[in-house]
Amino acid sequence: MNSEIELKLLKEIDELKRKVRLLEGKDENQIPTYQYSKIRDTELKKLFEIEKNLDDGIFDEWFLNPIVIDNSIERFLKELIEDNKSLVETYGEEDLKVNFIVPILNKIRFKSYDKKVRDFYELPMTYKTNQFILNGTCDFVVSEGLVESKKPYFFIQEFKRNEDYGNPRPQLLAELISAVELNDWKFIKGAYIIGGNWHFVILKKLERHKYQYFISQQFDSTKIEDLKSIYKNLLFVKNEILAMVEA
Numbered sequence: 001m002n003s004e005i006e007l008k009l010l011k012e013i014d015e016l017k018r019k020v021r022l023l024e025g026k027d028e029n030q031i032p033t034y035q036y037s038k039i040r041d042t043e044l045k046k047l048f049e050i051e052k053n054l055d056d057g058i059f060d061e062w063f064l065n066p067i068v069i070d071n072s073i074e075r076f077l078k079e080l081i082e083d084n085k086s087l088v089e090t091y092g093e094e095d096l097k098v099n100f101i102v103p104i105l106n107k108i109r110f111k112s113y114d115k116k117v118r119d120f121y122e123l124p125m126t127y128k129t130n131q132f133i134l135n136g137t138c139d140f141v142v143s144e145g146l147v148e149s150k151k152p153y154f155f156i157q158e159f160k161r162n163e164d165y166g167n168p169r170p171q172l173l174a175e176l177i178s179a180v181e182l183n184d185w186k187f188i189k190g191a192y193i194i195g196g197n198w199h200f201v202i203l204k205k206l207e208r209h210k211y212q213y214f215i216s217q218q219f220d221s222t223k224i225e226d227l228k229s230i231y232k233n234l235l236f237v238k239n240e241i242l243a244m245v246e247a
Contacts (some may be wrong), residue, residue, distance in 0.1 A: 127178035
């Protein structure tokens with residue numbers, strides 16, 4: 001009799017454990033889901049074969065562009081620095097975005113009604129395979145489509161004060177991989193920001209679930225020459241996207 005009771009209790013315990021796993025999203029049959037905002041290098045490397053390439057010559061065409069900054073733009077950038085440089089390292093994420101990042105992006109003006117392209121903030125995106133799901137909201141995306149995003153071209157990730165608040169690099173890479181797969185592309189660009197520092201990124205798809213990425217030198221947006229370079233690099237991306245849409 002005792003063995004029957006014990007067996008019944010064990011079955012009830014197993015059933016309770018199964019229900020708890022379901023409530024926690026840990027069902028054995030459920031596809032694991034990873035959030036862009038939380039993914040780390042270790043998880044990224046479990047999902048993909050991904051490697052950093054140290055050849056920075058890939059940025060030459062992008063960074064050595066012939067774009068000229070006129071006096072009004074340089075004056076705008078200098079005033080932006082003067083107004084924010086003392087506070088950049090203390091800004092919270094939203095303060096940094098609203099006060100220092102968004103004015104630059106608005107000046108670039110990625111929006112084109114003619115080409116049906118614009119910038120999106122907090123854009124939901126999902127990339128799903130039989131083995132895993134990547135999803136979440138992307139901080140900033142330039143995409144084809146005016147009412148809703150149809151084809152994402154360029155990403156900027158994480159307007160954070162520093163890496164203690166989460167490393168934006170693997171988060172950006174996860175977004176770029178998703179966009180490459182969703183667009184069926186081999187190549188995509190992005191950037192990530194930590195406080196006042198910008199890094200530009202290029203991701204290349206080599207084969208299924210195999211990628212390499214390139215990270216640029218650091219650009220300090222509180223220094224005028226660096227901020228001018230950031231502005232020109234973003235303007236180059238805008239022109240490149242509009243040309244791709246037209247083609």
